[in-house]
Amino acid sequence: MVTIALAGxxxxxxxxxxxxxxxxxxxxxNWPGVTVERRAGTFRFEKGEEGTVVDLPGTxxxxxxxxxxxxxxxxxxxxEVDVIxxxxxxxxxxxxxxxxxxxxxxxRPMILVLNMADEAKAQGLELDLETMxxxxxxxxxxxxxxxxxxxxxxxxxxxxVAPGTSAPTMPHVNYGLDIEGEVAKLELEIxxxxxxxATMPPRxxxxxxxxxxxxxxxxxxxxxxxxxxxxxxxSSLAFLDDHLGADAPTLLAEYRYGFARGLVKESVKRGxxxxxxxxxxxxxxxxxxxxxxxxxxxxxxxxxxLTFVVGAYPQDWIGTGFEWLQAFxxxxxxxxxxxxxxxxGIVPGVGSVVVFLPVIMILMGCISFLExxxxxxRAAFIMDRLMHKMGLHGKSFISLIMGxxxxxxxxxxxxxxxxxxxxxxTILVNPLISCSARLPVYIxxxxxxxxPFHGALVIVGMHVLGFALAIIMxxxxxxxxxxQDQAPFVMExxxxxxxxxxxxxxxxxEKGTIFLRKAGTVIFAGAVLIWFLSQYPGINDKSLAIERHxxxxxxxxxxxxxxxxxxxxxxxxxxxxxxxxxxxYAARFGQLVQPIFRPxxxxxxRRPEAWKDGVALTAGFxxxxxxVGTMGxxxxxxxxxxxxxxxxxxxxxxxxxxLTPLTAIAFMVFTLIYIPCLGxxxxxxxxxxxxxxxxxxxxxxxxxxxxxxxxxxxxxRALGLG
Numbered sequence: 001m002v003t004i005a006l007a008g009x010x011x012x013x014x015x016x017x018x019x020x021x022x023x024x025x026x027x028x029x030n031w032p033g034v035t036v037e038r039r040a041g042t043f044r045f046e047k048g049e050e051g052t053v054v055d056l057p058g059t060x061x062x063x064x065x066x067x068x069x070x071x072x073x074x075x076x077x078x079x080e081v082d083v084i085x086x087x088x089x090x091x092x093x094x095x096x097x098x099x100x101x102x103x104x105x106x107x108r109p110m111i112l113v114l115n116m117a118d119e120a121k122a123q124g125l126e127l128d129l130e131t132m133x134x135x136x137x138x139x140x141x142x143x144x145x146x147x148x149x150x151x152x153x154x155x156x157x158x159x160x161v162a163p164g165t166s167a168p169t170m171p172h173v174n175y176g177l178d179i180e181g182e183v184a185k186l187e188l189e190i191x192x193x194x195x196x197x198a199t200m201p202p203r204x205x206x207x208x209x210x211x212x213x214x215x216x217x218x219x220x221x222x223x224x225x226x227x228x229x230x231x232x233x234x235s236s237l238a239f240l241d242d243h244l245g246a247d248a249p250t251l252l253a254e255y256r257y258g259f260a261r262g263l264v265k266e267s268v269k270r271g272x273x274x275x276x277x278x279x280x281x282x283x284x285x286x287x288x289x290x291x292x293x294x295x296x297x298x299x300x301x302x303x304x305x306l307t308f309v310v311g312a313y314p315q316d317w318i319g320t321g322f323e324w325l326q327a328f329x330x331x332x333x334x335x336x337x338x339x340x341x342x343x344x345g346i347v348p349g350v351g352s353v354v355v356f357l358p359v360i361m362i363l364m365g366c367i368s369f370l371e372x373x374x375x376x377x378r379a380a381f382i383m384d385r386l387m388h389k390m391g392l393h394g395k396s397f398i399s400l401i402m403g404x405x406x407x408x409x410x411x412x413x414x415x416x417x418x419x420x421x422x423x424x425x426t427i428l429v430n431p432l433i434s435c436s437a438r439l440p441v442y443i444x445x446x447x448x449x450x451x452p453f454h455g456a457l458v459i460v461g462m463h464v465l466g467f468a469l470a471i472i473m474x475x476x477x478x479x480x481x482x483x484q485d486q487a488p489f490v491m492e493x494x495x496x497x498x499x500x501x502x503x504x505x506x507x508x509x510e511k512g513t514i515f516l517r518k519a520g521t522v523i524f525a526g527a528v529l530i531w532f533l534s535q536y537p538g539i540n541d542k543s544l545a546i547e548r549h550x551x552x553x554x555x556x557x558x559x560x561x562x563x564x565x566x567x568x569x570x571x572x573x574x575x576x577x578x579x580x581x582x583x584x585y586a587a588r589f590g591q592l593v594q595p596i597f598r599p600x601x602x603x604x605x606r607r608p609e610a611w612k613d614g615v616a617l618t619a620g621f622x623x624x625x626x627x628v629g630t631m632g633x634x635x636x637x638x639x640x641x642x643x644x645x646x647x648x649x650x651x652x653x654x655x656x657x658x659l660t661p662l663t664a665i666a667f668m669v670f671t672l673i674y675i676p677c678l679g680x681x682x683x684x685x686x687x688x689x690x691x692x693x694x695x696x697x698x699x700x701x702x703x704x705x706x707x708x709x710x711x712x713x714x715x716x717r718a719l720g721l722g
Contacts, residue, residue, distance in 0.1 A: 001049075011377075013146070081108065105203065110136070236248070279374070363436060391476075407435045428697050431697060445659075445665075530615070600663070662712070670706070
């Protein structure tokens with residue numbers, strides 16, 4: 001099985017090509033030892049043989065100065081990689097080919113893929129593939145990743161250079177007499193250590209040493225020839241600086257760009273192009289100094305409105321299905337602990353979360369569409385000025401936007417921020433961004449206490465509040481703990497493209513399966529635990545059981561209609577379950593933490609069951625989705641009121657919880673800000689390499705959540721709002 005590695009710059013269409021090659025035969029995991037996402041999959045050649053493809057993180061070079069660059073450089077040197085597929089943007093060859101010059105130095109079979117060939121043609125570019133092939137010494141193919149055009153030519157090229165064939169010898173950049181002389185001297189010293197020479201080709205290692213690559217310097221330090229190599233390196237660096245008037249990394253970069261410039265000059269002809277292309281015309285409006293920000297807010301409001309309008313229909317279907325399942329289990333299984341666990345624990349707990357799956361998938365589909373279209377990069381550009389004023393780096397906005405999906409990978413994305421202070425600030429404020437796991441909580445309370453229109457505004461307001469708090473806290477951290485100068489913001493704006501529906505659906509499916517895995521594992525376990533805590537130690541008073549039996553017999557003796565009799569017995573059972581729950585371990589824990597939450601969720605001391613809020617919020621530390629599942633188990637939701645309007649849990653909260661619209665907002669705000677979920681806390685520890693910063697993130701979030709929720713309730717009551 002041939003293994004190919006896709007390497008290329010960000011926004012070169014690499015992921016579209018990966019999706020076109022693998023289709024549904026792909027999986028997502030993590031690279032060994034790190035939390036960076038790894039995408040791999042399989043594809044088939046014309047005769048049915050299988051191949052493996054690995055999608056590397058997008059990177060502009062192999063200098064290994066960022067986590068993404070280190071992963072790409074390390075994997076490309078692994079023996080399992082048979083062929084490197086270098087994907088480049090055909091409309092921006094000169095910049096993309098810088099990475100190509102470094103890939104040539106690896107001396108591995110390589111294919112140059114000119115992706116987005118249709119856009120290059122539209123811009124009047126004529127690509128001479130034969131000349132390119134001669135200059136890089138390997139196959140060159142054109143593709144359109146969004147449509148799958150050119151895939152068969154790519155597969156044929158893979159077989160042409162795969163192991164066991166007479167693969168062409170890849171050339172390398174000639175760095176001139178002086179540099180090549182110093183490289184040869186370094187190669188000689190490196191070759192004296194056979195183990196070191198086997199780890200990385202001596203020429204490649206020599207160039208990386210001249211560039212000052214940290215990983216190359218570490219490799220040399222572990223070598224028994226380290227003193228000789230380091231002495232030779234110092235001599236070479238001094239020689240180049242004295243004779244050529246520049247440091248070695250600058251000289252190497254100049255020669256590489258010179259190679260790229262020469263290749264483009266020899267193999268690309270430029271026809272007449274319009275004075276202003278489509279992307280430029282659109283940018284005049286979408287990134288306008290005054291109109292850009294209002295347009296961005298309008299886009300976000302439209303996304304959330306579409307999400308809730310369209311998602312409401314499948315939500316109702318899933319909710320109805322779980323209600324039927326709960327009723328079926330309760331009526332067909334014999335009374336006992338197992339039936340209670342299934343009907344009153346697992347089904348309502350998991351079901352109250354799974355019901356939000358359509359909404360989350362639609363939201364993630366919209367965000368994926370905006371990202372693939374090129375608009376998200378413009379959003380970062382629009383927000384850059386505000387981000388810098390508020391103490392955050394311009395690239396921080398990309399991480400914050402990713403936080404709408406999940407804070408954990410969003411924190412991982414901060415690796416592209418070079419300055420440590422900028423990166424730490426972004427990590428510490430990212431948990432304030434409202435991730436998709438909090439969305440079920442907002443939908444639950446907004447639907448229960450507000451009209452559909454006002455509920456949508458409340459949910460959008462929660463997301464806006466999260467961004468506002470992140471920006472404010474960024475400024476506070478910049479003025480107090482991180483006073484270093486900010487790094488400048490440099491970011492490429494890719495051309496606008498119409499995203500491929502298939503790619504958007506794949507992203508939606510990935511997010512949906514992750515959500516369902518949580519529902520089947522973490523949330524399932526949480527529902528079982530909450531059921532146990534809410535049912536035990538139970539009530540051992542036999543007189544209560546006898547009294548309940550008598551009351552049930554009295555109802556049956558009244559000769560009521562079947563529906564009325566069933567409703568009366570249900571009310572009796574509900575009251576009995578309430579007595580059990582009020583004497584449970586969950587109630588004891590809730591009453592223990594109730595004084596903490598009382599000022600924000602029960603300021604008048606009128607809610608005897610306010611302890612349930614503390615239990616739900618505490619359970620949310622494991623995963624925010626569990627908050628809703630816990631509320632479902634603790635409130636033993638039943639269908640009441642206007643059928644089809646609200647879910648049983650929403651109806652129960654509105655009618656029986658004692659919460660008001662004001663305290664419901666306080667609950668949502670507290671959920672937005674307080675402790676990050678367990679997974680995010682783990683990622684913060686891994687990325688900061690500090691328990692101190694991890695504890696600080698948890699601590700300040702708790703304090704900020706309580707203070708802001710208390711202010712909302714206090715000011716709202718002072719204004720007569722509840």
